[in-house]
Amino acid sequence: MTRIVIVEDKKPIRDGLRVLLSATDGIECMADYGNCEDMLSQLEADRPDVILMDIGLPGMSGIAGTREAKKILPDTTVLVLSVYDDDENIFQALCMGASGYLVKNTPPARLIEAIKEAHEGGSPMSANIARKVVNLFRKKLAGSVESDVHLTERETEVLAGLSDGHSYISVADALFISVDTVRYHIRNIYQKLEVHSQSAAVSKAIRKGLI
Amino acid sequence: MTRIVIVEDKKPIRDGLRVLLSATDGIECMADYGNCEDMLSQLEADRPDVILMDIGLPGMSGIAGTREAKKILPDTTVLVLSVYDDDENIFQALCMGASGYLVKNTPPARLIEAIKEAHEGGSPMSANIARKVVNLFRKKLAGSVESDVHLTERETEVLAGLSDGHSYISVADALFISVDTVRYHIRNIYQKLEVHSQSAAVSKAIRKGLI
DNA sequence: ATATCAATCGCATGAATATGCAGTTTTCCA
DNA sequence: TGGAAAACTGCATATTCATGCGATTGATAT
Numbered sequence: 001m002t003r004i005v006i007v008e009d010k011k012p013i014r015d016g017l018r019v020l021l022s023a024t025d026g027i028e029c030m031a032d033y034g035n036c037e038d039m040l041s042q043l044e045a046d047r048p049d050v051i052l053m054d055i056g057l058p059g060m061s062g063i064a065g066t067r068e069a070k071k072i073l074p075d076t077t078v079l080v081l082s083v084y085d086d087d088e089n090i091f092q093a094l095c096m097g098a099s100g101y102l103v104k105n106t107p108p109a110r111l112i113e114a115i116k117e118a119h120e121g122g123s124p125m126s127a128n129i130a131r132k133v134v135n136l137f138r139k140k141l142a143g144s145v146e147s148d149v150h151l152t153e154r155e156t157e158v159l160a161g162l163s164d165g166h167s168y169i170s171v172a173d174a175l176f177i178s179v180d181t182v183r184y185h186i187r188n189i190y191q192k193l194e195v196h197s198q199s200a201a202v203s204k205a206i207r208k209g210l211i
Numbered sequence: 212m213t214r215i216v217i218v219e220d221k222k223p224i225r226d227g228l229r230v231l232l233s234a235t236d237g238i239e240c241m242a243d244y245g246n247c248e249d250m251l252s253q254l255e256a257d258r259p260d261v262i263l264m265d266i267g268l269p270g271m272s273g274i275a276g277t278r279e280a281k282k283i284l285p286d287t288t289v290l291v292l293s294v295y296d297d298d299e300n301i302f303q304a305l306c307m308g309a310s311g312y313l314v315k316n317t318p319p320a321r322l323i324e325a326i327k328e329a330h331e332g333g334s335p336m337s338a339n340i341a342r343k344v345v346n347l348f349r350k351k352l353a354g355s356v357e358s359d360v361h362l363t364e365r366e367t368e369v370l371a372g373l374s375d376g377h378s379y380i381s382v383a384d385a386l387f388i389s390v391d392t393v394r395y396h397i398r399n400i401y402q403k404l405e406v407h408s409q410s411a412a413v414s415k416a417i418r419k420g421l422i
Numbered sequence: 423a424t425a426t427c428a429a430t431c432g433c434a435t436g437a438a439t440a441t442g443c444a445g446t447t448t449t450c451c452a
Numbered sequence: 453t454g455g456a457a458a459a460c461t462g463c464a465t466a467t468t469c470a471t472g473c474g475a476t477t478g479a480t481a482t
Contacts, residue, residue, distance in 0.1 A: 091352075094345055094348055094349060095348070095349055095352055097349070098345075099342060099345055100345075117338050120338065121338065121339060121342055122338025122339065122341055122342055123336075123338070123341035123342040123344070123345045124338075124341070125334075125341065127328050127331065127332065127333025127334070127335075128332060128333065130333055130334035130335070130336065130341070131310065131332055131333055131334040133334070133344065133345070133348065134305055134309075134310055134311075134334045134344070136348070137305055137306070137344065137347070137348055138305060138306050138308070140351070140352055141302075141306055141351055141352075152457090152458065152459085153458095154458075154459065154460095155458095162408075162410040162411075163410050163411065163413075163414035164411060164414070165406050165407060165408050165410065165411030165414075167408070167437090167438065167439090168438075168439075169438090177459085177460070177461090178460075178461055178462080179461095180460080180461050180462055180463080181459070181460050181461060181462095183439085183440080183441085184459080184460070184461080185459085185460095186439090186440080186441095187440080187441070188458090190440080190441090195376050196376060196440070196441090197373075197376050197378070197409070197439085197440080197468095198408070198409055198410040198439080198440095199373040199374050199376065199409040199410055199412075199413045200373075200374065200375060200376030201410075202374075202410045202413050202414050202417075203374035203375070203376075203413050203417060206413075206414060206417050206418070207417070363427090363428065363429085364428095365428075365429065366428095378467090378468065378469095379468075379469075380468090388429085388430070388431085389430075389431055389432080390431095391430085391431050391432055391433080392429070392430050392431060392432095394469090394470080394471085395429075395430075395431080396428095396429085397469090397470080397471095398470080398471070399428090401470080401471090407470070407471090408438090408469085408470085409469080409470095
């Protein structure tokens with residue numbers, strides 16, 4: 001049995017969802033809410049397995065609502081059901097803890113399937129949403145791979161130290177080497193990354209996924 | 212009609228897939244290969260819409276094969292079909308251009324559905340793969356949101372300049388302000404980010420998604 | 423209307439960095 | 453066993469940074 005709650009401001013839609021889902025075997029609809037604030041206040045009483053969450057809501061958005069809900073019940077699964085399918089909303093919702101994302105014209109059968117899938121550890125997404133997630137993934141994390149440059153272990157340690165705010169001296173102390181050796185590594189790092197300053201090195205290295 | 216090719220080293224599996232997919236309406240199986248090299252050499256002749264790609268292959272891996280295939284035919288869609296479901300393989304495959312990822316015990320009906328979905332612009336993923344992708348997404352990109360600290364526009368410009376390797380003087384020139392004003396902004400940036408060096412500031416800012 | 427914030431500019435100085443040149447040791451593979 | 457790669461050390465110095473203190477201006481908010 002999957003316990004769910006619904007957060008959706010438009011009453012006809014909310015009622016429709018409630019009727020549909022209440023009538024479904026294996027799903028128990030604990031409650032439905034028109035906004036996040038009400039849902040959050042009852043969250044610990046409802047203890048849903050899955051929260052069916054709209055994005056465009058009066059007051060707190062579904063994005064923020066997702067974040068807050070995960071704070072209160074980290075084990076609950078948020079499944080976004082939204083008309084918005086732009087990168088920014090998808091990105092934000094997933095980063096805030098949503099585990100699935102469906103567009104609103106999802107057929108009832110698929111919705112039911114998705115709720116069960118979400119509860120069982122999947123991440124149901126509408127086809128075009130999934131593609132967008134994959135593309136976002138690639139776009140944001142590109143360069144993390146195939147970076148033609150490779151830093152040695154020591155170089156990585158040194159650079160990581162700098163990016164943590166350490167000076168040459170404190171890096172040297174931490175690695176039990178002399179300051180001149182730190183300098184030596186830095187030179188090599190600069191050559192490899194083709195830069196001439198710490199900031200540029202740190203920036204490039206992070207963007208390439210080297211540190 | 213969806214044109215596909217199969218890349219899978221184990222012949223029984225490859226033959227099984229070929230038989231299954233050849234018999235499916237709407238799918239035309241152009242060829243099947245035991246390794247990426249052969250597939251790549253025939254890619255322009257086959258012109259598949261979807262490449263069904265194994266990961267663990269003799270010679271070039273499916274990951275590298277995906278990258279090469281996308282170089283030759285950028286519009287082709289790669290659908291990974293692998294026994295591996297670890298973060299690293301998923302991550303690499305998606306970054307190299309795969310648009311879908313299924314585990315090998317996927318039932319035939321789902322596989323067929325996935326091929327069509329992939330061809331139509333979706334990104335079919337097995338349930339647990341999808342969840343892993345979402346979690347990876349969050350893990351790698353977390354902090355890009357909710358960063359309690361906010362840099363002003365000017366501060367962002369200054370910090371971006373530094374991360375690009377510019378000195379105070381060149382940043383000042385670029386922004387038509389004096390070096391002392393650059394210093395002023397840097398101070399404020401350091402305070403907000405609670406750091407005392409460029410490297411730490413750049414590092415924190417990037418990880419928080421501020422620049 | 424006054425307070426707050428962002429942005430601008432200036433000066434000063436000890437501390438840290440970038441980079442040139444010149445070596446030795448360790449490790450690991452062919 | 454010889455040779456490349458990585459790691460290590462040293463010294464010198466012009467340049468750049470980090471941060472102390474002080475001041476003015478415009479805009480926005482209360």
